[in-house]
Amino acid sequence: MYGEIDLESYTISIIRINTAFGKLENPNSIKEVKALLEESLEDLEKLYLEIVNDLNNDEVNINEYYMFFQNGKQTFPQYIEALESIENTNLNEVVNSLLNVFTNLNKIADGFSGENSNDI
Template identity: 50%
Template sequence: MNGELDLELYTISIIGLNNALENPKRDSFEEITANFQELYADIINDLNLDEIQFNDYYLFFENGKNVFPQYIETLKEIKNEEIADCLDSLIGIFENLNKIAEAFPSHKEMIK
Protein backbone atom coordinates (compact mmCIF):
# COMPACT_ATOMS: atom_id res chain seq x y z
CA MET A 1 0.00 0.00 0.00
CA ASN A 2 1.43 3.43 0.86
CA GLY A 3 1.68 3.63 4.62
CA GLU A 4 -2.09 3.78 5.03
CA LEU A 5 -4.48 1.00 5.90
CA ASP A 6 -6.73 -0.12 3.03
CA LEU A 7 -9.99 0.32 4.94
CA GLU A 8 -12.06 -0.43 1.85
CA LEU A 9 -10.47 -3.86 1.42
CA TYR A 10 -10.83 -4.55 5.16
CA THR A 11 -14.52 -3.56 5.11
CA ILE A 12 -15.24 -5.67 2.02
CA SER A 13 -13.37 -8.62 3.56
CA ILE A 14 -15.19 -8.43 6.90
CA ILE A 15 -18.61 -8.10 5.25
CA GLY A 16 -17.79 -11.03 2.97
CA LEU A 17 -16.60 -13.11 5.89
CA ASN A 18 -19.71 -12.37 7.94
CA ASN A 19 -21.91 -13.35 4.99
CA ALA A 20 -19.89 -16.50 4.32
CA LEU A 21 -20.13 -17.57 7.96
CA GLU A 22 -23.91 -17.77 7.53
CA ASN A 23 -23.62 -19.94 4.42
CA PRO A 24 -20.13 -21.51 4.12
CA LYS A 25 -19.24 -22.20 0.48
CA ARG A 26 -15.82 -22.85 -0.99
CA ASP A 27 -15.80 -20.07 -3.60
CA SER A 28 -16.78 -17.45 -1.02
CA PHE A 29 -14.09 -18.57 1.41
CA GLU A 30 -11.45 -18.68 -1.32
CA GLU A 31 -12.18 -15.04 -2.23
CA ILE A 32 -12.25 -13.95 1.41
CA THR A 33 -9.00 -15.76 2.13
CA ALA A 34 -7.35 -14.06 -0.86
CA ASN A 35 -8.63 -10.66 0.33
CA PHE A 36 -7.32 -11.17 3.84
CA GLN A 37 -3.96 -12.45 2.55
CA GLU A 38 -3.65 -9.28 0.43
CA LEU A 39 -4.66 -7.09 3.36
CA TYR A 40 -2.19 -8.81 5.68
CA ALA A 41 0.65 -8.50 3.14
CA ASP A 42 -0.15 -4.80 2.68
CA ILE A 43 -0.15 -4.25 6.44
CA ILE A 44 3.21 -5.96 6.86
CA ASN A 45 4.66 -3.92 3.99
CA ASP A 46 3.23 -0.69 5.40
CA LEU A 47 4.51 -1.32 8.91
CA ASN A 48 8.00 -1.73 7.48
CA LEU A 49 7.92 1.66 5.73
CA ASP A 50 9.65 4.75 7.08
CA GLU A 51 6.39 6.73 7.07
CA ILE A 52 3.24 5.13 8.42
CA GLN A 53 -0.19 6.61 9.14
CA PHE A 54 -0.22 5.41 12.74
CA ASN A 55 -3.66 6.88 13.41
CA ASP A 56 -5.23 4.49 10.88
CA TYR A 57 -3.36 1.55 12.29
CA TYR A 58 -3.92 2.49 15.91
CA LEU A 59 -7.71 2.40 15.48
CA PHE A 60 -7.53 -0.75 13.35
CA PHE A 61 -5.47 -2.66 15.91
CA GLU A 62 -7.40 -1.34 18.91
CA ASN A 63 -10.58 -2.66 17.29
CA GLY A 64 -8.71 -5.81 16.25
CA LYS A 65 -7.81 -6.62 19.84
CA ASN A 66 -11.52 -7.20 20.34
CA VAL A 67 -12.62 -8.73 17.05
CA PHE A 68 -9.66 -10.85 15.93
CA PRO A 69 -9.96 -13.33 18.83
CA GLN A 70 -13.70 -13.62 18.18
CA TYR A 71 -13.15 -14.46 14.51
CA ILE A 72 -10.45 -16.97 15.45
CA GLU A 73 -12.84 -18.78 17.78
CA THR A 74 -15.71 -18.67 15.29
CA LEU A 75 -13.54 -20.03 12.46
CA LYS A 76 -12.18 -22.81 14.69
CA GLU A 77 -15.72 -23.95 15.45
CA ILE A 78 -16.58 -24.55 11.78
CA LYS A 79 -16.28 -28.19 10.81
CA ASN A 80 -16.38 -28.30 7.03
CA GLU A 81 -13.81 -30.37 5.13
CA GLU A 82 -14.62 -28.61 1.85
CA ILE A 83 -13.26 -25.31 3.18
CA ALA A 84 -10.79 -26.59 5.80
CA ASP A 85 -7.74 -25.18 4.00
CA CYS A 86 -9.36 -21.73 3.70
CA LEU A 87 -10.36 -21.86 7.35
CA ASP A 88 -6.81 -22.75 8.38
CA SER A 89 -5.42 -19.88 6.32
CA LEU A 90 -7.92 -17.39 7.74
CA ILE A 91 -7.23 -18.53 11.28
CA GLY A 92 -3.50 -18.07 10.68
CA ILE A 93 -4.02 -14.58 9.27
CA PHE A 94 -6.23 -13.54 12.18
CA GLU A 95 -3.75 -15.02 14.67
CA ASN A 96 -0.94 -13.03 13.05
CA LEU A 97 -3.02 -9.85 13.00
CA ASN A 98 -3.91 -10.43 16.64
CA LYS A 99 -0.22 -10.77 17.56
CA ILE A 100 0.52 -7.47 15.84
CA ALA A 101 -2.48 -5.84 17.55
CA GLU A 102 -1.28 -6.98 20.96
CA ALA A 103 2.23 -5.63 20.28
CA PHE A 104 1.08 -2.39 18.62
CA PRO A 105 1.79 0.72 20.70
CA SER A 106 -1.06 2.09 22.76
CA HIS A 107 -2.28 5.63 22.24
CA LYS A 108 -0.32 6.75 25.32
CA GLU A 109 2.87 5.15 23.98
CA MET A 110 2.43 6.86 20.62
CA ILE A 111 2.09 10.31 22.23
CA LYS A 112 5.40 10.03 24.09
Protein backbone atom coordinates (compact mmCIF):
# COMPACT_ATOMS: atom_id res chain seq x y z
CA MET A 1 0.00 0.00 0.00
CA TYR A 2 2.89 2.34 0.67
CA GLY A 3 1.06 4.92 2.79
CA GLU A 4 -2.11 5.07 0.74
CA ILE A 5 -5.44 3.57 1.69
CA ASP A 6 -7.03 1.44 -1.00
CA LEU A 7 -10.25 3.46 -1.04
CA GLU A 8 -11.53 1.66 -4.12
CA SER A 9 -11.40 -1.71 -2.38
CA TYR A 10 -12.95 -0.21 0.75
CA THR A 11 -15.79 1.37 -1.25
CA ILE A 12 -16.51 -1.84 -3.13
CA SER A 13 -16.56 -3.77 0.15
CA ILE A 14 -19.04 -1.33 1.67
CA ILE A 15 -21.25 -1.52 -1.43
CA ARG A 16 -21.21 -5.32 -1.19
CA ILE A 17 -22.15 -5.20 2.50
CA ASN A 18 -24.98 -2.77 1.81
CA THR A 19 -26.21 -4.99 -1.02
CA ALA A 20 -26.11 -7.98 1.34
CA PHE A 21 -28.14 -6.05 3.93
CA GLY A 22 -30.74 -5.35 1.28
CA LYS A 23 -31.01 -9.03 0.38
CA LEU A 24 -31.28 -10.32 3.95
CA GLU A 25 -35.07 -10.21 3.95
CA ASN A 26 -35.26 -12.86 1.24
CA PRO A 27 -34.46 -16.31 2.70
CA ASN A 28 -33.68 -17.57 -0.80
CA SER A 29 -30.78 -15.09 -1.04
CA ILE A 30 -28.78 -16.29 1.99
CA LYS A 31 -26.10 -17.96 -0.17
CA GLU A 32 -25.68 -14.76 -2.16
CA VAL A 33 -25.63 -12.67 1.03
CA LYS A 34 -22.97 -14.93 2.50
CA ALA A 35 -20.84 -14.69 -0.65
CA LEU A 36 -21.10 -10.88 -0.65
CA LEU A 37 -20.13 -10.71 3.02
CA GLU A 38 -17.23 -13.14 2.55
CA GLU A 39 -15.83 -11.10 -0.34
CA SER A 40 -16.11 -7.94 1.72
CA LEU A 41 -14.47 -9.64 4.68
CA GLU A 42 -11.51 -10.69 2.58
CA ASP A 43 -10.98 -7.16 1.27
CA LEU A 44 -11.53 -5.46 4.63
CA GLU A 45 -9.15 -7.82 6.46
CA LYS A 46 -6.49 -7.09 3.87
CA LEU A 47 -7.15 -3.35 4.15
CA TYR A 48 -6.96 -3.50 7.96
CA LEU A 49 -3.63 -5.33 7.91
CA GLU A 50 -2.21 -2.87 5.38
CA ILE A 51 -3.34 0.08 7.50
CA VAL A 52 -1.78 -1.38 10.64
CA ASN A 53 1.44 -2.03 8.72
CA ASP A 54 1.48 1.51 7.30
CA LEU A 55 0.77 3.14 10.64
CA ASN A 56 3.65 1.23 12.21
CA ASN A 57 6.12 2.74 9.74
CA ASP A 58 8.28 5.67 10.73
CA GLU A 59 6.93 7.87 7.95
CA VAL A 60 3.17 8.00 7.52
CA ASN A 61 1.07 10.23 5.28
CA ILE A 62 -1.20 11.50 8.07
CA ASN A 63 -3.49 13.36 5.66
CA GLU A 64 -4.37 10.10 3.93
CA TYR A 65 -5.47 8.51 7.19
CA TYR A 66 -7.03 11.55 8.84
CA MET A 67 -10.00 11.80 6.47
CA PHE A 68 -10.51 8.02 6.36
CA PHE A 69 -10.66 7.72 10.14
CA GLN A 70 -12.73 10.87 10.60
CA ASN A 71 -15.33 9.25 8.36
CA GLY A 72 -14.77 5.91 10.08
CA LYS A 73 -15.59 7.36 13.49
CA GLN A 74 -19.12 7.80 12.19
CA THR A 75 -19.53 4.82 9.87
CA PHE A 76 -17.75 1.96 11.65
CA PRO A 77 -20.11 2.01 14.68
CA GLN A 78 -23.09 1.99 12.30
CA TYR A 79 -21.81 -1.13 10.55
CA ILE A 80 -21.02 -2.77 13.88
CA GLU A 81 -24.60 -2.15 15.04
CA ALA A 82 -26.11 -3.37 11.75
CA LEU A 83 -24.00 -6.55 11.77
CA GLU A 84 -24.89 -7.25 15.41
CA SER A 85 -28.56 -7.16 14.47
CA ILE A 86 -28.24 -10.01 11.93
CA GLU A 87 -29.83 -13.15 13.29
CA ASN A 88 -29.08 -15.94 10.86
CA THR A 89 -27.06 -18.96 11.96
CA ASN A 90 -25.87 -19.54 8.39
CA LEU A 91 -24.11 -16.18 8.51
CA ASN A 92 -22.73 -16.26 12.06
CA GLU A 93 -19.11 -16.98 11.14
CA VAL A 94 -18.75 -14.32 8.45
CA VAL A 95 -20.75 -11.77 10.46
CA ASN A 96 -18.56 -12.34 13.55
CA SER A 97 -15.42 -11.96 11.44
CA LEU A 98 -16.74 -8.73 9.89
CA LEU A 99 -17.63 -7.46 13.37
CA ASN A 100 -14.05 -8.13 14.43
CA VAL A 101 -12.62 -6.17 11.49
CA PHE A 102 -14.98 -3.21 11.97
CA THR A 103 -14.30 -3.23 15.73
CA ASN A 104 -10.55 -3.15 15.09
CA LEU A 105 -10.90 -0.34 12.53
CA ASN A 106 -13.11 1.53 14.96
CA LYS A 107 -10.49 1.22 17.71
CA ILE A 108 -7.91 2.76 15.41
CA ALA A 109 -10.36 5.51 14.41
CA ASP A 110 -11.12 6.29 18.06
CA GLY A 111 -7.42 6.55 18.86
CA PHE A 112 -6.48 8.43 15.71
CA SER A 113 -5.79 12.08 16.27
CA GLY A 114 -3.92 12.63 13.04
CA GLU A 115 -1.01 14.00 15.03
CA ASN A 116 0.77 10.99 16.45
CA SER A 117 -0.03 7.83 14.54
CA ASN A 118 2.74 5.83 16.24
CA ASP A 119 0.63 5.79 19.41
CA ILE A 120 -2.12 3.75 17.77
